[in-house]
Amino acid sequence: MRPFTYERATEPRAAVAAVSRAGAGAKFISGGTNLVDLMRLEIERPTHLVDISRLPLKDIEELPDGGLRIGAQAANSDVAADRRVRTRYPVLSQALVAGASGQLRNKASIGGNLLQRTRCLYFYDTAAGCNKRDPGSGCSAIDGVNRMHAILGASDACIATHPSDMAVALAALDAQIESLGAGEAARRIGIGEFYRLPGETPHIETILQPGEMITGVVLPPPPAGRQIYRKVRDRASYAFAVVSVAAIVAAERGTISAARVALGGVAHKPWRSLEAEAALTGRSATIATFRAAAEAAMANAVGRGHNDFKIELAKRTLCRTLAVATEPS
């Protein structure tokens, strides 16, 4: 691990000012469950750390419109266990407990979960080319072992996937990210705009500006319908998604009145499928409808060899999730 300097922030504006003052090599650190690992591997090489883990941003608050605001420093496990989240946003609770391990969920923050880096093996292998780790060095995954890689929205520069389960649920819930910028300006960013596709600059993963810090996540009032998160992975627990689906579906007398669909493990960001939603809304809740929605979701999917199977797997996972979501209760 490279040497760094360290300071501890107790107030959000001071934290942002501290990173801004320290310049390009500065990073925020919270739970550290991803960053410390990447620092040990010298993939991340911050010269200065601002510890934001003690900021008073841990609460989950009711909003006047019936939504919730989750502080960015809340632990993943606290959000998963929150009574309001479990009853009103069960897809978020399900996604959180589908990720990582008990130990990691206790330490990892909500803001850190959003900003965790890809688990692409070539990103981790410093002997391999990786445009995300080392811009301009190429992508070893495209012609490499790419079983876990993206099938949607990828580029010739990067086919990595975003590893978060939580972010997939947040995409289906139309969550907004609250942040504080280096100029101390606060803003809200819809999760649909928050993440970037890789394009030619896969090292730039979100629209956050240098020194901008996530302060919270806002959940709009819960949408109508049954909420389900379904994760398919290589072992029963403690593994990243091969494919996952967050679905929120309202059906009345066998007809779908509203649908939200987001997929994980398929792209550089949580992948909301408006195409699938359009193919569901107003249609009868039948397997033919689900299959049509799945075909619509995957219409532009591209396999890279080892991950070709994920296209059909994503379709089937979506169909199964929709079938469960529309089962008569």
Next chain:
Amino acid sequence: MSVSTVADAKDAEIATKAAHIALTVNGRVRHLDLDLRTSLLDALREHLHLTGTKKGCDHGQCGACTVLVNGRRINSCLTLAVMHEDDDIVTIEGLGSPGALHAMQAAFVERDGFQCGYCTPGQICSAIGMLAEVREEWPSHVTIDVASPHIALTDNEIRERMSGNICRCAAYPNIVAAIRDVADGARR
């Protein structure tokens, strides 16, 4: 304290390569001069010589380094020691001693919940943290309905909740039995 708190940016004092910190471990305050890069795990093992906590993968994947911080189980390899001033840290050495075992330690012995023993301190700290989470009715991935306020601690729930602790000897059935004994005993 040589670690700065940035309340007033102008007065910020920044720790450079090393810091003098106080860690509260197993109820005792311990003063340490540490390179800032030192993980909590290395501080425990290499500086405080509490070698019960084990280094397996050093990447948060195996759980051998699990300790309790403020009552919650975490991977001590993935956190910097300097971030844990004022925290209440409990390691396997703080749970029991050979003459006075913690109920979970006794259950692991009784049920033969190990073979080589390397993962065992982490398994035991994790199991104690896990049962506290169940007492707080936290849901898990195998909980049928996360909205349900009550958690039934089935063997499947124990396995899922312990998935962050790997046992290469595969003593899993006996580990589950040991944890079940303690959970059932606590219920009586």
